[in-house]
Amino acid sequence: MSDEANDLTTDSEPEYISRDEARQYALAGDIAHLQGLGSHLTSRYAAAARAARIHRTDLAYLRRILTTTPGRDSVELLLRLLGEQEAAGGSMGLELPLMATMLAQHQSPAVLARTVFTDIPEGDRLRELRTCLFHELLLRGVDPDEFPALRPGWLPPLDWLPDRRRALETEPDFTRHSVNGSASGVKTGLPTHGRLDPPTPRPTGKSPLLNSVTVDEHNLIVTAAERNWGYAAAWVFRADRPIIPAQVPALLPTLPMDCVADLGPDGRYEIAARPVGDIWSLLFATASMGRSGRYGAWGRLQAWRSLAGLCGLPFHTSAAEVEREAEQYTWFHFQTDSEFFHQDGDDYGIAALSPDGLRLAVLAATDTD
Structure with a gap:
């Protein structure tokens, strides 16, 4: 102290x-x-x-001492103090999503089931903590059926999320916390497999396709990076004739997008086909671990929202519908040395091609303002 x-x-x-x-x-x-x-x-x-x-x-x-000290006594005291502090001064900067991710990292699911998720008082002041912790544990592979007590009162809008970890939620990365601080690192690099880099020099012609993104589409697509990263932008192109997946790597640099506007025929442009699970993981890492990251539960929600936007689905679409549609899309991950990206290794672009080939959505995110 x-x-x-x-x-x-x-x-x-x-x-x-x-x-x-x-x-x-x-x-x-x-x-x-x-x-x-x-x-x-x-x-x-x-x-x-x-x-x-x-x-x-x-x-x-x-609070950090208590979350990082394993054992039931530590968790029970933390809950008591959080309740007292919330009652005494409102939010008091309690950082409940942070407390949830630290508890999930340092405490066993069995201890959490017997403390955080039992004897919940009426008018629960720590509802956000319990809801966030539920999703943190799901993403870490905890099966709620093995711990029936892991059933918090749902908190909108987190109640939109699936109550099971879905197949596309593969290998989520989390911030790492100790009593003295935190560490995180978003893995935005392209894999060696699935590479589709077109040969250079590339053609310098411009595509006739025009950006037709709406305000609602744009805002939904950039959800994962909004306020968590540095800057993000989105574009949507609708074609008269189907675009086949093999055309996308050469097509992207020709589109009217700021993220490739000054690329030129020889500038670095790397692209890979990725499964939807890898795209979700990238979006989740951006939302949960960016410089203003939201941690597991809220990061999970923002990743799903961006996925929905990239698939052209409206905000109110259910998670089950988003999952079905996303699995039908073809996904690409790209990086360039354009000025938009500031040549920063943490910057990336995502392209999503619809099953009929008539819609191509792009998200470009840079961690530089």
């Missing part, structure tokens, strides 16, 4: 001013008295704000 906290006096009652007296000073023209009063209050406010920051930091550290 902060040594500074020991010097703070927190048990005394706050000092209030008499508003009537302050008004009388003003009416009497006693500005000097009001100035002294204002300086006194400003000083006390600054001290209180400083004390609040110190206490908030110390409480956050205590």
Whole structure:
């Protein structure tokens, strides 16, 4: 804990001013008295704000100690403190999604089933924690049928998510946490298998296809990268005649997209065909581990939303429909050295070709603003 906290006096009652007296000073023209009063209050406010920051930091550290110390006693005390802190000061920066991912990493499912998911009080203040933890455990391979107690009260919009880990949710990566900090790394590099890099120099002609993305489509496609990455953009092209998958690698650099606008015939352009599970994993890593990552549960939701947008499905589509459609699409992962991507190794593009070949959607994400 902060040594500074020991010097703070927190048990005394706050000092209030008499508003009537302050008004009388003003009416009497006693500005000097009001100035002294204002300086006194400003000083006390600054001290209180400083004390609040110190206490908030110390409480956050205590929560990290409890989440990373295995055992039922640690989890029960954490729940008690979280409830007290939420009741005392609202959210108080409790970081419930972070607490959920740390619990999933450091505590056994059996302990969590006997503590977090049992004896849930009426008017539960920690509903987000329980819901997030449920999805964190699912993504880590925990079978909820083996732990019947893992059944939180659902929290919109997380209640949209499947209550089972789906086949396309392959190999999710998670942030790693200790009592002193966190580490993460999004794997955006292309694999060696499935490569479809066209030969250089590439043709410099431009495709007649035009971007027809709507505002709703764009916003849904970029969900996984929105506010979690640096910048993301989306395009949708609708063709009169079917595009076959073999045409996509050569077609992408010719499309009117900022992410390839200055590529030229010899610029680095690498592309690979990927299974939909790899695309979901990339979207999940972007959403859950970016610089403003949302961790497992919210990252899972954002990955599914982006997948739906890339498949041309509306926001209200069920997860089952998104899964069926996504498995029919052909998926590509590409990287270039265009200015849009700032030549950063963490930048990437995704292209999704519809089963009928008449719709091609593209997401380009860079971790540079």
